[in-house]
Amino acid sequence: MTDRPCITIEHLAKFVGQRVTLRGWVRHLRKSGKLAFLVIRDGTGDVQAIVSKAQVGEAQFTQACQMTQESSLILTGTVRADARAPGGYELEAETLHVVHIADPFPIQPKEHGVGFLMDHRHLWLRSRRQQAILRIRHEVIRTCRTFFDERGFTLIDAPIFTPNACEGTTTLFETQYFDQQAYLTQSGQLYGEAAAMAFGKVYCFGPTFRAEKSKTRRHLMEFWMVEPELAFAELADVMDLAEELVTIIVHRVLTHRRAELQTLERDIAALEAVVPPFPRLTYEEAVQLLQAKQVSIAYGDDFGGDEETVLSRAFAKPIIVHRYPAALKAFYMQTDPVQPDLALCMDMLAPEGYGEIIGGGQRIHEYEKLQERLREHGLSEEAFRWYLDLRKYGTVPHAGFGMGIERVVAWICGLDHVRETIPFPRMLYRLYP
Amino acid sequence: MTDRPCITIEHLAKFVGQRVTLRGWVRHLRKSGKLAFLVIRDGTGDVQAIVSKAQVGEAQFTQACQMTQESSLILTGTVRADARAPGGYELEAETLHVVHIADPFPIQPKEHGVGFLMDHRHLWLRSRRQQAILRIRHEVIRTCRTFFDERGFTLIDAPIFTPNACEGTTTLFETQYFDQQAYLTQSGQLYGEAAAMAFGKVYCFGPTFRAEKSKTRRHLMEFWMVEPELAFAELADVMDLAEELVTIIVHRVLTHRRAELQTLERDIAALEAVVPPFPRLTYEEAVQLLQAKQVSIAYGDDFGGDEETVLSRAFAKPIIVHRYPAALKAFYMQTDPVQPDLALCMDMLAPEGYGEIIGGGQRIHEYEKLQERLREHGLSEEAFRWYLDLRKYGTVPHAGFGMGIERVVAWICGLDHVRETIPFPRMLYRLYP
Numbered sequence: 001m002t003d004r005p006c007i008t009i010e011h012l013a014k015f016v017g018q019r020v021t022l023r024g025w026v027r028h029l030r031k032s033g034k035l036a037f038l039v040i041r042d043g044t045g046d047v048q049a050i051v052s053k054a055q056v057g058e059a060q061f062t063q064a065c066q067m068t069q070e071s072s073l074i075l076t077g078t079v080r081a082d083a084r085a086p087g088g089y090e091l092e093a094e095t096l097h098v099v100h101i102a103d104p105f106p107i108q109p110k111e112h113g114v115g116f117l118m119d120h121r122h123l124w125l126r127s128r129r130q131q132a133i134l135r136i137r138h139e140v141i142r143t144c145r146t147f148f149d150e151r152g153f154t155l156i157d158a159p160i161f162t163p164n165a166c167e168g169t170t171t172l173f174e175t176q177y178f179d180q181q182a183y184l185t186q187s188g189q190l191y192g193e194a195a196a197m198a199f200g201k202v203y204c205f206g207p208t209f210r211a212e213k214s215k216t217r218r219h220l221m222e223f224w225m226v227e228p229e230l231a232f233a234e235l236a237d238v239m240d241l242a243e244e245l246v247t248i249i250v251h252r253v254l255t256h257r258r259a260e261l262q263t264l265e266r267d268i269a270a271l272e273a274v275v276p277p278f279p280r281l282t283y284e285e286a287v288q289l290l291q292a293k294q295v296s297i298a299y300g301d302d303f304g305g306d307e308e309t310v311l312s313r314a315f316a317k318p319i320i321v322h323r324y325p326a327a328l329k330a331f332y333m334q335t336d337p338v339q340p341d342l343a344l345c346m347d348m349l350a351p352e353g354y355g356e357i358i359g360g361g362q363r364i365h366e367y368e369k370l371q372e373r374l375r376e377h378g379l380s381e382e383a384f385r386w387y388l389d390l391r392k393y394g395t396v397p398h399a400g401f402g403m404g405i406e407r408v409v410a411w412i413c414g415l416d417h418v419r420e421t422i423p424f425p426r427m428l429y430r431l432y433p
Numbered sequence: 434m435t436d437r438p439c440i441t442i443e444h445l446a447k448f449v450g451q452r453v454t455l456r457g458w459v460r461h462l463r464k465s466g467k468l469a470f471l472v473i474r475d476g477t478g479d480v481q482a483i484v485s486k487a488q489v490g491e492a493q494f495t496q497a498c499q500m501t502q503e504s505s506l507i508l509t510g511t512v513r514a515d516a517r518a519p520g521g522y523e524l525e526a527e528t529l530h531v532v533h534i535a536d537p538f539p540i541q542p543k544e545h546g547v548g549f550l551m552d553h554r555h556l557w558l559r560s561r562r563q564q565a566i567l568r569i570r571h572e573v574i575r576t577c578r579t580f581f582d583e584r585g586f587t588l589i590d591a592p593i594f595t596p597n598a599c600e601g602t603t604t605l606f607e608t609q610y611f612d613q614q615a616y617l618t619q620s621g622q623l624y625g626e627a628a629a630m631a632f633g634k635v636y637c638f639g640p641t642f643r644a645e646k647s648k649t650r651r652h653l654m655e656f657w658m659v660e661p662e663l664a665f666a667e668l669a670d671v672m673d674l675a676e677e678l679v680t681i682i683v684h685r686v687l688t689h690r691r692a693e694l695q696t697l698e699r700d701i702a703a704l705e706a707v708v709p710p711f712p713r714l715t716y717e718e719a720v721q722l723l724q725a726k727q728v729s730i731a732y733g734d735d736f737g738g739d740e741e742t743v744l745s746r747a748f749a750k751p752i753i754v755h756r757y758p759a760a761l762k763a764f765y766m767q768t769d770p771v772q773p774d775l776a777l778c779m780d781m782l783a784p785e786g787y788g789e790i791i792g793g794g795q796r797i798h799e800y801e802k803l804q805e806r807l808r809e810h811g812l813s814e815e816a817f818r819w820y821l822d823l824r825k826y827g828t829v830p831h832a833g834f835g836m837g838i839e840r841v842v843a844w845i846c847g848l849d850h851v852r853e854t855i856p857f858p859r860m861l862y863r864l865y866p
Contacts, residue, residue: 008585008633023665025630025827043633043664044585072827074665102826122627122819123826131631138588145578152441152477155571159857160593160617160640160655163864175608175617177654177864178646184593184608191555191857194866197458198558199567200441200476207593207639213611221610222593231476232456232507386555386866393535393556394458394505424592424624431596431610433627433819 004076009045012089015079022047022091025126026071036064040075041126049075049091060096070126072099121424122433132260133420136253137409143252144226147245148203153228156195158188158204164383171210184209187402190387192229193363196398197390203228215428216305217417218355220406222426229400235344235362238399239320242348242358243276245403246318250274253412266414270352273316283324286311302328308355315351322346331377332370334362354411360401367391437509442478445522448512455480455524458559459504469497473508479561482508482524493529503559505532554857555866565693566853569686570842576685577659580678581636586661589628591621591637597816604643617642620835623820625662626796629831630823636661648861649738650850651788653839655859662833668777668795671832672753675781675791676709678836679751683707686845699847703785706749716757719744735761741788748784755779764810765803767795779834783844790841793834800824
C-alpha cells in the first residue's frame with residue numbers, strides 16, 4: 001500500500017506525481033469518447049478524475065460510465081497539477097472500484113423549494129454550499145472554545161433539565177421528570193453565576209431551547225449558545241470581552257475558511273471591516289438614531305427585529321447598545337448607580353441588518369435587591385433559593401453574556417435565514433429528519 | 434496600576450518579589466497575636482496571605498480578623514517564595530479591601546451526607562475536590578475536541594429533539610413539540626451517519642438523555658457523549674481510533690492536570706499503565722474469562738454492571754470486547770460475515786472495575802438488510818425513511834462509537850460515582866439546584 005497512500009482530497013497538493021487512493025462519491029460524470037470525467041467529492045473537497053478506456057480497460061471504463069450522481073467508489077490514480085482544473089489538481093485514474101450505484105439523487109443542480117430541501121436535509125448536507133456553511137460553523141465553535149480556554153475560563157456545562165422557569169413559562173418546553181415537571185433550559189447563565197463564584201471565570205456551551213411560536217429568519221427552537229460568566233467583573237469588562245471574541249472569530253474564519261466564504265460568494269470586505277473598536281451607543285442614543293431614520297419608536301420601547309435591522313445597517317461594524325431601561329430587562333440585571341432606571345446590560349448587533357448576536361450585562365449581586373426584584377417579577381423565592389444563596393456567601397460584582405452561534409454563523413456566511421447554520425434545524429413544526 | 438498587576442493565584446510564580454492584587458474568597462482564617470493568616474482561593478488555586486497589624490494598620494487588621502469562610506476580598510501585597518507554604522508561595526498583605534462578609538457557610542470541613550451536598554451543589558463547587566474533578570472534566574472534553582479536530586473530523590451537532598424512538602420508548606424523555614410528540618435524543622449516531630456520508634469523518638458532542646429508573650453509580654439522566662462516525666470504515670478502524678483517543682486523554686490529564694489528580698489522591702501508576710495496545714477479547718473469550726472467575730453466565734447472556742466490573746478488574750488497562758451475539762445488540766449493527774450471528778460491535782471497559790466507557794461498531798450499510806432488521810425489531814419504516822435513504826445513495830461501509838464523558842471522568846478521577854463528574858447532576862428525582 002505504500003506506493004499509493006489512501007488520502008483525502010484536501011491533501012492532494014502534497015502528492016503531485018504520486019499514485020494515491022481516494023474514497024468518495026460522484027458529484028458529476030461527463031463522457032467524451034474513450035474518456036470519462038468524474039468529479040469526485042470525499043467530504044474534504046472535490047477533484048476531477050480522468051478515466052481513460054486505454055488506461056483502466058474496457059470493463060472498468062464501462063462501470064465508470066454507469067456511475068450516477070452520489071454513487072460511491074474507491075479510485076487509485078496519479079495526482080497531476082493542472083492550472084485549468086478547479087482546485088488546481090486532477091487525478092489520472094488507474095483502477096476504479098465501484099462501491100455502490102446510487103438511485104437517482106433527489107437533489108439536482110436546480111432550484112428546489114425550502115420545504116423539499118429541509119425534508120431531504122440528510123442528503124442536502126452533501127451540497128458544496130451546505131458543507132461550506134457547516135465548516136464555518138465548526139470554525140466558529142472551535143474558536144469560541146479556544147478563546148475561553150486560552151484565557152483561563154473553566155468549562156462548566158449547565159444542566160439541560162431545569163426545575164423552574166426563569167424568564168416566563170410561555171416559551172418553555174416542558175417534560176415529565178419522574179414525579180416532577182421539568183423545563184428545557186433557555187440559558188445556562190444562572191448556573192454560570194454559581195460556577196463563577198467557584199472558579200472565577202467560566203463558560204458554558206450547549207444547546208438551549210425556546211418554544212417561540214414565531215417563524216422568523218432569526219429563530220430556531222433549538223440553538224447553541226456560548227455563555228461566559230466572570231466574577232469581579234462589570235459591564236465594561238464584558239463589553240470588551242465580547243468585542244474581542246467577535247473580532248477573533250471573524251478573523252479566524254477569514255484566515256482558515258476563506259475558500260468556504262468564496263463558495264458562499266460572501267462579501268469578504270464586509271467581514272474585513274470587523275476590527276475593534278466597535279461603536280458603542282447607549283439605548284438612548286440608539287433611540288435617537290432610529291428616530292432620525294424615521295423609525296416610529298419612543299424612549300422606553302423595546303427594539304424588535306425591525307429596529308435591530310435598521311440599527312445594524314447604520315454601521316459597517318458590529319455595534320454595542322448598552323444601558324436599556326431596566327423595565328425592559330430580566331429580573332437579575334444590575335442597575336446603573338448613576339441612573340437607577342437603567343440596566344447595566346448590553347446587546348451586540350451584527351452589521352448588514354443581521355441584528356442581535358450577543359446579550360449580556362452585569363448581574364445584581366446584592367441579596368436584598370435581588371429578593372425584591374424576584375418579588376416584583378412574581379417569581380418564587382423558594383425556587384430561586386440556591387440563586388439567592390450566591391448573594392449570601394462572598395457575593396461579588398459579576399457579569400457575563402450569551403452569544404447565539406447560529407446567528408453568528410448566519411451573519412458571517414451572509415445567509416438570509418438561520419435554518420442552514422445548524423446540521424438538523426428544529427423550527428416551528430419542523431422535527432424531521 | 435502597573436506596579437501591582439491584578440493576577441490570579443495560578444500565576445503567582447511569575448511575580449515573586451512584586452506587588453500584586455488578588456481577588457478571591459477566604460477558605461480559612463487563623464489568628465495569632467498581631468498576625469492573621471488568610472487562605473485565599475480565586476478559582477485558579479489557593480494561597481496564604483499574611484496580614485500583619487503593623488503593615489496594614491489597625492482598621493484593616495480588625496476587618497481581616499472578622500472575615501468568615503467564603504467572604505470575598507481584594508488584596509494587595511508582595512509575593513514571597515516560601516518552600517514551607519502550600520504551593521510554594523505566599524502573600525505579604527499590604528492593603529485589604531473586604532467586598533462581602535459571608536453568612537456562616539453551610540459546608541464545613543467535616544463529613545456531610547450526599548443528599549445535603551447535592552442540595553448545596555451550587556456551593557459545593559467551591560471545594561478543592563470538586564474543582565479538581567471539574568478541571569479534569571474540562572481537560573477531557575478539550576482533548577476529545579482537539580483530537581477529532583486535528584484528525585480532520587467535522588463537528589456536526591446532532592439535534593436534541595428527535596421525532597422517533599430509536600432504541601425503545603421506555604427510557605425516553607418526551608415533550609410536546611407544538612402539534613407533535615418529540616423525544617430527547619439518546620444518541621446522535623443516526624444523524625452522524627448521515628453527516629459521515631457528506632463529510633467523510635464527523636463527530637458530535639452534546640448532552641444525551643436516558644430516563645432510566647435506576648439508581649446506580651454509573652447512571653445519570655443527562656450526560657454528555659462524544660460520537661465520531663466514519664465513512665469507509667470498519668470495526669477494526671474504530672477499535673484503533675477508540676484506543677488512540679483514550680490513550681491520549683489519559684496522557685493529557687497526567688501531563689496537564691497532575692496537581693488535580695494529587696488533590697484527589699488518585700493512584701497515578703494505575704493511569705500511567707494506560708498505554709496501547711489494549712487487550713482485545715471477543716465476547717466469547719470474555720464469557721470464558723468470567724466463567725473461569727466463577728461468574729454465573731452463559732454464552733448468549735448480556736453483561737450487566739457486575740460482569741463488567743469483574744472483566745474490568747481482570748486487566749490493568751482498558752479492554753475492548755468485540756463481536757457480541759447480534760441478538761443482544763441494536764437493529765443497525767452490522768453482522769460478521771464470518772459468523773453472521775455475531776455483531777461487528779465493540780465496547781471498551783475501563784479498568785479498576787469501572788466498566789463500559791465506549792460502545793460502538795460497524796453499521797449495516799445495505800438497504801434490504803436494514804429494512805429487514807427494522808421489520809424484525811417492529812420499527813416503523815416510515816420513521817426511518819431518511820435513515821434508509823443513506824443506503825440508497827452511495828452507501829459505504831461505515832462505523833463509529835460513543836464515549837460517555839462522565840464515566841471517563843469518574844474513572845480517571847477514581848470516583849465511586851458519576852454524580853460528581855458533571856457540574857449539576859440530574860439523577861433519579863434530583864433536579865435541584
